[in-house]
Amino acid sequence: MDIYVTEIKIEDDKIKCYSETNTENVKPAELMIVDSDNMAIIYLADRPGEESYDRVQFVPETWPYLKKNYGKEIVVNDTLLLESFYDELDFLLDNIKDNNNYGKEFEEKVTEAFEL
Template sequence: MDIYVNEIKFEDEALKCLSEEQTEGLQAAARMTVGSEDQSLIYLLDDGEAFRRVHFGEKTWHMLRDHHGSEIILNTDVILTDFWDQLDHLVDTIEGNNYGEAFERAVKETFKQ
């Protein structure tokens, strides 16, 4: 099951990510990858049997950039641990990883200062 972040709010010093999909019982896997075909950053959750992919589409990236380092909570019940370390590593190593030129450019333009 894929989980799509539809909205992000900055409240109480945390980024609160909202999705219509249920996240109860899921645990942070502290790993990130990309979905270059749909222009998304993907954080992995573990349900005990398989990974679930949390998609952060390009429309959410500005909130991530503007509040870098804040705690990230998905649907009030899952804290996305090591999110920033994973994102920073992905941004630092994106060049030449065959994610597609447009995706690579969008990530660089948004996250590299």
């Protein structure tokens, strides 16, 4: 299931993300991937009883919030804490930098947004 982050607020020293998708009982998988075709950084999560991951999608419009508030706890719908988010993001950013395997446009957007 796709969980699209549609709103971000910075409150209580946290990045609070909101989605129309219910995230109750969803657990962090502590893995990240990208969807370079749709320009998204994706955090994977587990939903009990499901065989596939839920995909918390961060589109380019959300990236400046992640960069500016780097290190703050990230919570989706007040129920899903994205554990190990920055460890996974750092690993991904290291792989994306100067790597056109992700597509030139995606690599350029990520490099610009995160000032790589």
